[in-house]
Amino acid sequence: xxxxVTALLAALGLPLFxxxxxxxxxxxxxxxxxxxxxxxxxxxxxxxxxxxxxPLFAFAxxxxxESKAANRLVACSKALLGWLPGGLGIxxxxxxxxxxxxxxxxxxxxxxxxxxxxxALQKAHYDERFSLGLLTTSGSLGLLFPPSLPLIIxxxxxxxxIDDLFIAGILPGLLLVCSLSLYAYIYGRRHLPPTPPADSxxxxxxxxxxxxxxxxxxxxxxxxxxxIIALSEAAVLCATxxxxxxxxxxxxxxxxxxxxxxxxxxxxxxxxxxxxAAAMAYTSFLIDAQIPNRLLDTIAEHIESKLLFLILLNxxxxxxxxxxxxxxALILVVPLVLPIAQAYEVHPVHLGIIFLxxxxxxxxxxxxxxxxxxxxxxxxxxxxxxYIASLPYLAIMLICLILVTYLPSLSxxxxxP
Amino acid sequence: MGRLxxxxxxxxxxxxxxxxxxxxxxxALRNAFVQTMPWADPLVRHLVxxxxxxxxxxxxxxxxxxxxxxxxxxxxxxIAGPLQxxxxxxxxxxxxxxxxxxxxxxxxxxxxxxxxxxxVDAWVLQLVFPLVFxxxxxxxxxxxxxxxxxxxxxxxxxxxx
Numbered sequence: 001x002x003x004x005v006t007a008l009l010a011a012l013g014l015p016l017f018x019x020x021x022x023x024x025x026x027x028x029x030x031x032x033x034x035x036x037x038x039x040x041x042x043x044x045x046x047x048x049x050x051x052x053x054x055p056l057f058a059f060a061x062x063x064x065x066e067s068k069a070a071n072r073l074v075a076c077s078k079a080l081l082g083w084l085p086g087g088l089g090i091x092x093x094x095x096x097x098x099x100x101x102x103x104x105x106x107x108x109x110x111x112x113x114x115x116x117x118x119x120a121l122q123k124a125h126y127d128e129r130f131s132l133g134l135l136t137t138s139g140s141l142g143l144l145f146p147p148s149l150p151l152i153i154x155x156x157x158x159x160x161x162i163d164d165l166f167i168a169g170i171l172p173g174l175l176l177v178c179s180l181s182l183y184a185y186i187y188g189r190r191h192l193p194p195t196p197p198a199d200s201x202x203x204x205x206x207x208x209x210x211x212x213x214x215x216x217x218x219x220x221x222x223x224x225x226x227x228i229i230a231l232s233e234a235a236v237l238c239a240t241x242x243x244x245x246x247x248x249x250x251x252x253x254x255x256x257x258x259x260x261x262x263x264x265x266x267x268x269x270x271x272x273x274x275x276x277a278a279a280m281a282y283t284s285f286l287i288d289a290q291i292p293n294r295l296l297d298t299i300a301e302h303i304e305s306k307l308l309f310l311i312l313l314n315x316x317x318x319x320x321x322x323x324x325x326x327x328x329a330l331i332l333v334v335p336l337v338l339p340i341a342q343a344y345e346v347h348p349v350h351l352g353i354i355f356l357x358x359x360x361x362x363x364x365x366x367x368x369x370x371x372x373x374x375x376x377x378x379x380x381x382x383x384x385x386x387y388i389a390s391l392p393y394l395a396i397m398l399i400c401l402i403l404v405t406y407l408p409s410l411s412x413x414x415x416x417p
Numbered sequence: 418m419g420r421l422x423x424x425x426x427x428x429x430x431x432x433x434x435x436x437x438x439x440x441x442x443x444x445a446l447r448n449a450f451v452q453t454m455p456w457a458d459p460l461v462r463h464l465v466x467x468x469x470x471x472x473x474x475x476x477x478x479x480x481x482x483x484x485x486x487x488x489x490x491x492x493x494x495x496i497a498g499p500l501q502x503x504x505x506x507x508x509x510x511x512x513x514x515x516x517x518x519x520x521x522x523x524x525x526x527x528x529x530x531x532x533x534x535x536x537v538d539a540w541v542l543q544l545v546f547p548l549v550f551x552x553x554x555x556x557x558x559x560x561x562x563x564x565x566x567x568x569x570x571x572x573x574x575x576x577x578x
Contacts, residue, residue, distance in 0.1 A: 008488075009503075009504060009507060010484070010485050011485055011488040012488050012489065012492065012500060012504065013484050013485070013488075013489050013504060014484060014504050014507060014508065015477075015482035015483070015484050015508060016482065016483050016484050016485065017473070017482065017483075018482075018507065018508045018511045018512070021511050021515055022507070022511045025511070025514060025515075035514070035518040035521075036518050036519075036521050036522040036525060038515065038518055038519075038522075039515075039518060039519040039522035039523075039543070039546050040522065042519075042546065043466075043522075043543060043546075045465070045466045045469065046459075046462045046463045046465070046466040046533075046542070047462065048462070049458070049462060051462070051465050051469075052436075052440070052461055052462065052465050054465075055433065055436070055465060055468055055469070056437070056440070059433070059437070229444075232440075233444055236437075236440040236441055236444055237444070239437065240441055258430075259426070259430045262429065262430045262433045262434075263426050263429055263430060263475070266429050266433055266468055266469075266471070266472035266475075267472050267475050267476045267479065267481060268472070269468065269469055269472050270468070270469050270470065270471065270472020270473035270474070270475065270476050271472070271473060271476045271481065271482055271483050272469075272483075273466075273469030273470065273472065273473060274469065274470065274473035274476075274482075275483060276469075277469075277470075323485060324485060325483050327483065328483055
């Protein structure tokens with residue numbers, strides 16, 4: 001009864017961390033456990049070393065969003081890919097993916113890049129529906145590429161090595177970007193006027209402008225994968241590097257801007273952390289009460305094959321992805337699904353990639369996917385227009401999802417068992 | 418009220434600055450001098466907790482907490498105001514309880530004299546819980562009593578010009 005009321009209040013707009021805390025408190029109260037347990041569980045935040053990476057990566061992302069890095073990246077890839085049919089569309093996809101992997105799934109990609117890319121696509125005669133659909137679905141493209149915050153959060157919640165997740169996301173992420181790019185290429189050949197020939201001088205000049213931002217992923221990832229630095233150190237390095245580049249080399253972010261940027265960024269981080277704190281308490285109750293095991297028993301009675309389980313998981317996660325935001329979805333659902341998936345012999349790293357791919361698609365799925373609302377707000381278009389515009393992209397992404405789900409080797413290829 | 422805001426913002430920026438500089442310093446020391454400050458890592462972890470909770474406090478102030486709102490478009494205008502009050506009242510109640518139990522938790526830790534690291538008492542670092550939750554309780558309670566302002570986060574169905 002209480003859980004029903006809380007769920008109803010949550011659906012009506014109650015802050016999620018309040019809803020989860022209420023559920024946790026009530027459950028512990030019924031189980032006659034002293035409620036100081038809530039603070040004890042929340043205090044575990046201070047005992048999780050990897051969490052340090054989140055505010056620092058987020059800070060780096062916010063600094064990048066504040067600078068003109070996006071403009072430079074757009075100009076650069078325009079010069080690099082402009083000659084290709086559909087090249088501008090492809091470059092929009094690539095830039096969005098890069099940008100999202102650095103800024104996380106906060107809707108920032110659509111807000112920051114949308115205003116830049118939409119007019120560019122329009123000017124190059126891409127029709128409205130194609131452009132809107134592309135930019136809406138690109139809002140969460142790139143989540144599978146390191147160092148995306150959702151990947152880190154999955155790693156923390158599922159207690160799975162984060163560097164494994166980083167490697168595992170690369171092929172599925174490329175699959176998504178390449179498939180969508182292929183669509184843009186075909187569209188470009190069919191519907192667009194011939195493109196100007198490549199201008200290598202121009203391309204080189206633009207490449208030089210974006211040089212400092214372009215090498216960032218290699219520095220961060222190189223450091224992590226070569227084993228020189230740990231994840232939390234990589235986050236420090238990334239934030240320091242971005243700060244130096246944008247403040248001292250490019251001079252686009254002033255010292256006086258920092259307090260505002262820090263505040264904006266830490267409010268987002270705080271919103272995630274407080275849910276994480278509340279959920280730590282609640283999931284520890286669920287696990288004590290053996291809820292995942294009981295859930296598993298029920299499911300195991302009806303579902304025998306791994307295949308059927310994966311299909312149901314996909315459907316379930318798509319629904320989750322379009323109703324919850326990425327971070328809450330991961331924090332709440334992973335602890336419940338992980339033990340069940342393991343019983344069906346789904347590798348935790350593979351599960352993480354399935355999770356993120358689903359949530360990424362769910363974000364753009366009508367009727368309530370978050371990207372659709374952000375895009376509707378950003379481009380000032382009726383939401384129905386965006387529903388229709390995103391359909392072909394959703395179809396392509398769903399095909400990729402099927403491949404990612406049923407070909408585990410796509411994710412696990414580089415992972416040593 | 419403006420002063421309290423400035424103070425809260427200032428604390429947040431200060432905490433993050435210390436967190437950032439300490440992390441940079443630690444890495445520099447480790448690599449340049451193969452030396453570390455043994456208290457730095459646990460302190461950084463506690464700072465992350467402080468920054469996170471403090472950020473959540475400001476998110477409360479600005480009403481920017483993550484929520485689902487799946488049913489929000491279907492709420493009739495008439496009951497939207499009173500419903501907001503109910504949600505704020507519920508939030509105030511939950512935060513109040515969280516605050517009360519975190520005070521008990523901190524008191525317990527103090528009586529056990531638990532150490533967070535080296536000579537630092539854990540309860541001092543844990544004070545952030547009662548601090549943040551009490552301020553949240555006050556915020557939600559005030560909002561519950563205030564005449565509801567009609568907020569319009571976005572109007573997705575609005576036609577384009």
